[in-house]
Amino acid sequence: MGSFSSKEHKRSYDVMASSSSEEPKRSCDVMASSSSKKSRRGYDVFLSFRGPDVRNHFLGHLYAALDQVGIYTYIDNEELRKGEQISPALMKAIEESQIAVVIFSENYASSTWCLEELTKIMECKEKKGLMVLPVFYKVEPREVRGQKQSYGKAMGEHVVKFGKNSEQVKRWKKALYVAGCLSGWHFTDGYEARLIQQIVQEISTQLDRTALNVAKYPVGIDSRVQELKTILNLQSKDDVLMVGLWGQGGVGKTTLAKAIYNAIFREFQGASFLERIRENSKSFNDLVSLQEKLLSQVLLEKKLTVYNVGGGSQLVKDRLCSKKVLIILDDVDDACQLNALAEKCEWFGEGSRIIITTRNKQLLTSHGVDRDHIYEVKALEEGKALELLRKHAFLGNQEIEIRNNLVYQVLHYARGLPLALEVLGAFLCGRGEDEWKSTLQKIAKSPNRKINDVLKVSYDELEDDAKEIFLDIACFFKGRSMEYIKKVLDSCDFHTTIGIQVLIERCLISEEEEKIQMHDLIQLMGMDIVKEECRDDLGKCSRLWLRDDVLEVLSGDMETSAIKAIVLRLPKPAEMYIGPDAFTKMRKLRLLILLNVDNSVQGPIHLPNELRWFEWPNCGSTLEFSYGPKKLIGLDMRNSKIKVVPKQFEHETIF
Numbered sequence: 001m002g003s004f005s006s007k008e009h010k011r012s013y014d015v016m017a018s019s020s021s022e023e024p025k026r027s028c029d030v031m032a033s034s035s036s037k038k039s040r041r042g043y044d045v046f047l048s049f050r051g052p053d054v055r056n057h058f059l060g061h062l063y064a065a066l067d068q069v070g071i072y073t074y075i076d077n078e079e080l081r082k083g084e085q086i087s088p089a090l091m092k093a094i095e096e097s098q099i100a101v102v103i104f105s106e107n108y109a110s111s112t113w114c115l116e117e118l119t120k121i122m123e124c125k126e127k128k129g130l131m132v133l134p135v136f137y138k139v140e141p142r143e144v145r146g147q148k149q150s151y152g153k154a155m156g157e158h159v160v161k162f163g164k165n166s167e168q169v170k171r172w173k174k175a176l177y178v179a180g181c182l183s184g185w186h187f188t189d190g191y192e193a194r195l196i197q198q199i200v201q202e203i204s205t206q207l208d209r210t211a212l213n214v215a216k217y218p219v220g221i222d223s224r225v226q227e228l229k230t231i232l233n234l235q236s237k238d239d240v241l242m243v244g245l246w247g248q249g250g251v252g253k254t255t256l257a258k259a260i261y262n263a264i265f266r267e268f269q270g271a272s273f274l275e276r277i278r279e280n281s282k283s284f285n286d287l288v289s290l291q292e293k294l295l296s297q298v299l300l301e302k303k304l305t306v307y308n309v310g311g312g313s314q315l316v317k318d319r320l321c322s323k324k325v326l327i328i329l330d331d332v333d334d335a336c337q338l339n340a341l342a343e344k345c346e347w348f349g350e351g352s353r354i355i356i357t358t359r360n361k362q363l364l365t366s367h368g369v370d371r372d373h374i375y376e377v378k379a380l381e382e383g384k385a386l387e388l389l390r391k392h393a394f395l396g397n398q399e400i401e402i403r404n405n406l407v408y409q410v411l412h413y414a415r416g417l418p419l420a421l422e423v424l425g426a427f428l429c430g431r432g433e434d435e436w437k438s439t440l441q442k443i444a445k446s447p448n449r450k451i452n453d454v455l456k457v458s459y460d461e462l463e464d465d466a467k468e469i470f471l472d473i474a475c476f477f478k479g480r481s482m483e484y485i486k487k488v489l490d491s492c493d494f495h496t497t498i499g500i501q502v503l504i505e506r507c508l509i510s511e512e513e514e515k516i517q518m519h520d521l522i523q524l525m526g527m528d529i530v531k532e533e534c535r536d537d538l539g540k541c542s543r544l545w546l547r548d549d550v551l552e553v554l555s556g557d558m559e560t561s562a563i564k565a566i567v568l569r570l571p572k573p574a575e576m577y578i579g580p581d582a583f584t585k586m587r588k589l590r591l592l593i594l595l596n597v598d599n600s601v602q603g604p605i606h607l608p609n610e611l612r613w614f615e616w617p618n619c620g621s622t623l624e625f626s627y628g629p630k631k632l633i634g635l636d637m638r639n640s641k642i643k644v645v646p647k648q649f650e651h652e653t654i655f
Helices: 010-016 022-034 051-068 088-095 112-128 141-145 149-162 167-180 192-208 221-232 253-267 284-299 309-320 335-342 361-366 382-393 404-414 418-428 433-445 449-460 464-477 482-491 496-505 520-532 547-555
Strands: 045-048 073-075 099-104 131-137 185-187 241-246 270-274 325-329 353-358 374-376 510-512 515-517 565-575 591-598 605-607 613-615 623-625 634-636
Touching (some): 045 051, 051 073, 099 167, 112 167, 141 167, 149 167, 241 361, 253 270, 270 284, 309 335, 325 335, 335 353, 353 361, 361 374, 382 404, 404 418, 418 449, 449 520, 464 482, 464 496, 464 520, 464 565, 482 496
Parallel strands (some): 045 073, 131 185, 241 353, 241 374, 270 325, 591 613, 613 634
């Protein structure tokens, strides 16, 4: 078995191309002696062939031509084979190659080794995106796929030897059929040099289209790629599909998009991956640059000039309308980006696939991507999350003694979010238990800045009304029923129904069993936004929800005009002193909920007229509003000592 460096072994292939019966044998000796040198990377091309048919002429010239242009090629040394089982080294060579060239000659199917090789090649095509280029050398493609003529005779002999119901023979037949249906080159007679030139040109072109770096540790990616392949329906050659990858920030949309690109891009005439479109399209000039990049990547032309967005869109349409292309538009957040780069399916040739990654589901829907073609990228399940964390935190499995409970606290914090697992794993790598404990204490109070900044992008893109709804849910209402939240926030004059829908579409919240939920890190991000308002002065906080903060504000003499909402839920009834004027300076207070809070003050407590929703079931004091119009809509004082509802509350919603 041999592998060869194109520079080191050029002479051996010049010898191999000779027609002398002795020269090929000597060349094999040279090949065998040098094949032990292990390459540091995979092969550009794997050549599959039946030696006696092609070795002395076509194969030698093809290899020499590939070698001449620096294409790193693996060619099997048949003379060193042992037995009929394909070797692990050969399997590995196929898996590590970018392109497989299968030379179907008259006696190819008579070799069980060749058939096993072909089966492995077609398996790698399906699972790893290996590009397969068939050469039908003096045989008809229909002979290969239909197993006719010499192929039929060879397969008949295999059936006799291995049995009619042999699974092995069935795999070989399937591989021959699928490979025989692929587009390639058909050579019967004429100038082999011209055919070889065409093959080398095509391989060179394909190798210019390089794969992308996916991730340091692509844990859980393979299964998602297979799911996405099903949605992409690559077997359908006629239609053009737009598919969306939708999910929250840091969940791995871009990683998955890169992985699917690598798996399938060689099946298309041209491919483009436009990364970080949100960041790279702040102006119309940026969109022009993206259009130029798209065209250059697909057409492999180094210099293309676009003068304006409209002209660029027309150029994309004109140049790509007859090409089968793969285009991935990563991190899209605005319709104008889609309209400039891929407005309609009709812009692209039959069989094209356009993949869009975004945090905004509505953007996909409004662009015509139907729900069956929207793939939600979800957080990792616990087992995969643990695997990813360990790979980053314990490099090379050289684990420092870290108690399992600390590892699982990190897992609980990250909740399957790959970004969090990678960032925290890398930060904790090589650190001892005390540093793990200190880190966990720190992030419990203040989220990791790198993680938080990624998540906050979704919040920053919201309109003001949706921002207010999001912050209220993050600080107060996670886990509460949809019905209750809508009732409370509607009372505050928010457009809650559409606001909540927008938050769901942006992956900031979810509805589970009629309750509103959100990822813990997104909740921490929301709480951190509020805390940033008032690092040195609680009175500047828009929302309060922690007992100590509420006590400090209510008992202190500070300016509190910025406070919009106070929600305090104590685990069990407790006494708190709340003075009669505790709320009078809170002119913007719209929401006040105090649960399990007992107050012994008998005198009236004054409330601001802006208050919309009031819950204090255990209130022991009378309540008064200032003079003027009041806006209270919701009131709950069901366990209070007040037996008569004051006249000023008679027209409100009483619970």
